Every structure is written in C-alpha cells, then in structure tokens.
Amino acid sequence: MIRSVFKKKVSNPILQRCANDDHTRLRKRYELWYHILNEQRGTRVSMDGKEMVMLASNEYLGLYDHPKVIEAGQKALAKWGGGTMGARSANGGRSFHAELEQRLANFLGKEACHVASAGYLSCMSSITGFAERGDVVLVDKNMHSSVWDGIRLSMADVERFSHNNPDHLRSLLEELDSATAKIIAIEGVYSMEGHIGKLPEILDIAQQYQCFTVLDDAHGIGVLGNQGRGTANYFGLTDRVDIITGSLSKSLGSTGGFVAGDEAAIEYLRTRSKQIIFSAALSPCQAACAMAALDVIETEPEWLDRLWANTKRYKALLDDLGLDTWESETPAIPIIIGDREKAYHFWKNLCDQGVFTIFATAPGVPPGKDLVRTAVSARHTNEDFEIIEKALRYAAKKM
Numbered sequence: 001m002i003r004s005v006f007k008k009k010v011s012n013p014i015l016q017r018c019a020n021d022d023h024t025r026l027r028k029r030y031e032l033w034y035h036i037l038n039e040q041r042g043t044r045v046s047m048d049g050k051e052m053v054m055l056a057s058n059e060y061l062g063l064y065d066h067p068k069v070i071e072a073g074q075k076a077l078a079k080w081g082g083g084t085m086g087a088r089s090a091n092g093g094r095s096f097h098a099e100l101e102q103r104l105a106n107f108l109g110k111e112a113c114h115v116a117s118a119g120y121l122s123c124m125s126s127i128t129g130f131a132e133r134g135d136v137v138l139v140d141k142n143m144h145s146s147v148w149d150g151i152r153l154s155m156a157d158v159e160r161f162s163h164n165n166p167d168h169l170r171s172l173l174e175e176l177d178s179a180t181a182k183i184i185a186i187e188g189v190y191s192m193e194g195h196i197g198k199l200p201e202i203l204d205i206a207q208q209y210q211c212f213t214v215l216d217d218a219h220g221i222g223v224l225g226n227q228g229r230g231t232a233n234y235f236g237l238t239d240r241v242d243i244i245t246g247s248l249s250k251s252l253g254s255t256g257g258f259v260a261g262d263e264a265a266i267e268y269l270r271t272r273s274k275q276i277i278f279s280a281a282l283s284p285c286q287a288a289c290a291m292a293a294l295d296v297i298e299t300e301p302e303w304l305d306r307l308w309a310n311t312k313r314y315k316a317l318l319d320d321l322g323l324d325t326w327e328s329e330t331p332a333i334p335i336i337i338g339d340r341e342k343a344y345h346f347w348k349n350l351c352d353q354g355v356f357t358i359f360a361t362a363p364g365v366p367p368g369k370d371l372v373r374t375a376v377s378a379r380h381t382n383e384d385f386e387i388i389e390k391a392l393r394y395a396a397k398k399m
Contacts (some may be wrong), residue, residue, distance in 0.1 A: 032359050040054075042065070053355050055357050055374045059377065060376070061378045062379030076284040077284065082284070084283065095293075097281060098249050099291065100282075100290060110262065111267075112386035113265050116275070117286070118255070119246065125150065126216070127154050133155040135154070138185070140187065140197075141163055143336070148361075159172045163193075164198050183212045186208050186213075186216070190219075194326065194327075196234075196329045200235055203240045212243075214245065218250055220246070252294065321392060321393065331376040331377075332373075333374050334373050336370075337399070342370070345398065346396075353395070355391040
C-alpha cells in the first residue's frame with residue numbers, strides 16, 4: 001500500500017510542460033548552450049579538460065583579469081565584504097556606487113548615472129523608467145531581449161521598424177498622433193550582427209517628431225569613440241541622446257549595468273522603475289572592478305588599438321575564406337551559414353578544433369540567418385590566430 005503511494009506520479013500542466021519540452025530536449029541532446037568552463041586565463045578557457053581559444057567573449061578589451069582590476073576587486077572585498085545587504089532605495093547605497101556613477105557619467109558625457117546589479121535590469125529600466133500606458137515605443141526589430149521585456153512591462157504601445165532603417169521609422173512616426181509621447185529605442189552596436197546603429201539619421205528624425213531617445217550601447221562602450229566612450233561619442237552626438245544604457249560586463253571587466261542621462265531623467269528613473277527600486281545593489285567588488293577598468297581604458301589606449309588591429313586581421317581572414325559576416329562593422333562578427341543544420345556542424349567543428357564560439361538560430365536571429373557568433377578581443381595573440389585560422393579553414397572545408 002505504502003509502496004504504491006510512492007510509485008504514484010502526481011503532476012500538473014506546468015510540470016508536464018517542463019518535462020516534455022522539445023526545445024529543452026534538443027538543447028540538452030546537442031549541448032548547444034550552458035557550457036561549463038573549468039578555467040579561464042586571458043583568451044584561453046578549459047572545457048572538459050580541453051584548452052580552447054575563446055572567440056565569443058563580449059569582454060572586448062580583455063580587462064577582466066588585468067592586474068589593476070584584480071587588485072581593486074580584492075581591496076573592495078576586504079573593505080566592504082561581498083554585498084551591500086539591500087536595495088539602493090532602502091539600505092544598500094554605498095559611497096562606491098556614487099563614485100562609480102560619477103565616473104561613468106563623466107566618461108559618457110552625461111550629467112548623471114545609476115548603476116544596477118545586472119545589465120539586463122538596466123536596459124529594462126531604460127524603458128520601464130520612462131514609458132507608460134498610452135505612450136508609443138518605436139524600436140528596432142533586432143533589439144536585445146532586455147529592451148523588449150522593458151516595453152512589455154511598461155504597458156506602452158509598440159511599433160517595430162526594420163533593422164537599422166530610418167526611413168521605415170519615419171514612415172511609422174508619420175502615422176502617429178503628434179500629441180502622443182514617443183520613445184525611440186536603438187542599439188549603438190547590434191551584438192548579433194555587428195552593425196553600428198544609424199544614430200545620426202535616427203536622431204534627426206527624433207528631433208523632428210519630438211521623441212525621447214534610448215541608446216543601448218552595451219557593445220559600443222569600450223569599442224567605439226574617443227577612448228571607447230561609445231557610439232554617441234563616435235558620431236559626436238552625445239548631447240542629443242537622452243539616455244545611454246549598457247552593461248559593465250562587456251569592456252569594463254565586471255558585471256552589472258548602468259543608465260546615464262541628465263540629472264532630472266535619472267532621478268525620475270529612481271522614482272519610477274521597479275527594476276531600480278527593488279533590486280539588490282551592485283556589489284563592492286563589481287563596482288571596484290568596473291572603476292579600475294575605466295582607469296585602464298583612460299590611461300592605456302593600447303588596448304583599444306589592439307582590439308581594432310585584431311578585428312582587421314580577423315575580418316581579412318574571414319574574407320579570404322569567403323565567409324559571410326553580415327557586413328559587420330565591429331569586433332562582434334557573425335559567420336552567417338543560413339541553414340540550421342549546417343550552422344550547427346560548423347560550430348561543432350570549430351569546437352572540436354579548439355575554438356569556442358556560439359551557435360545561434362531562430363528565434364534568436366532572423367529566419368535564414370542561422371549563424372556562428374564570434375567576437376574579437378584585444379587579448380588575442382598570434383598563437384591564438386594560428387589556432388583560429390586552422391579551425392576556420394577546417395570547418396569551412398567540411399561545410
């Protein structure tokens with residue numbers, strides 16, 4: 001009797017959905033994502049005891065293990081401990097938050113800034129903190145998931161315009177009521193495509209139609225502009241962008257996120273955004289590492305120079321192999337295969353040859369754009385490139 005009770009399987013629709021999901025089953029079967037790396041050192045990582053060249057890091061400058069970054073993190077941990085015991089709105093605010101915010105604001109050319117414990121939270125809050133029901137958010141259809149989640153939570157209406165297409169954006173605005181509050185959201189660098197956002201044209205349109213502008217520059221900071229100050233700086237248009245948001249985990253050697261703008265906008269954000277109000281504060285170590293990385297970026301320009309030299313070298317290799325890079329303009333470089341099965345085998349062959357990349361297929365990318373995402377680092381060496389070239393030639397030949 002007791003045994004039969006224990007054998008009886010009780011379930012519900014949600015648990016059944018979890019147990020029988022085909023996408024999860026296929027993900028696990030083909031080991032596409034959620035890889036566990038056992039060691040990292042420079043551009044090298046270890047997976048299942050095998051050393052590999054990392055060719056998919058978002059940490060473009062490679063500052064995560066810079067001696068100054070490590071030292072700053074260790075000192076912050078010793079002084080402050082591991083956390084701040086609460087949200088910034090309550091008991092979690094610390095002097096290092098204010099210091100980092102001022103440093104970032106100065107670096108980005110904005111009056112004020114707010115830092116959060118994740119880039120995803122910051123990008124969400126760049127929408128939820130300003131948009132409300134009855135507003136319209138006009139958004140590039142290839143925007144990051146965090147911004148789409150922000151739009152949904154804001155309850156604002158949404159209009160999607162074709163990727164990097166100012167003319168389509170203008171045509172949508174022409175159909176909207178001029179009295180409606182409108183937000184335009186774009187990226188500075190689109191991380192899957194490597195495209196630079198058409199900021200000058202879009203800002204002209206924003207000015208004409210009195211739109212508030214949000215620039216997600218997670219992949220532009222540390223990469224574009226004077227000393228890596230980002231896409232707005234690259235175009236000389238910082239003063240015309242209302243909000244710049246992004247992540248500390250790309251070129252700033254840490255984790256976390258930020259939203260920067262004029263002081264009134266940032267204070268309004270702190271009042272209105274639940275992602276800001278109720279999230280635990282950025283940790284001492286995260287903040288210290290990001291500040292140290294900023295120091296390095298501002299005083300050691302050779303990292304940015306190496307990044308672009310390596311990017312030029314890598315693109316020349318891909319061009320020589322006849323591989324489609326979706327006209328990428330930045331160190332984020334996709335290899336477009338266009339077929340899911342072929343893209344999987346291309347990715348797997350690179351992995352077998354000791355090069356770590358990322359496989360991406362719909363809905364993560366548009367249909368027919370199945371790709372292997374790669375990204376160049378300032379830290380890649382001649383030896384790394386020898387391994388990368390050999391692996392790419394092998395994978396291309398096998399395709």
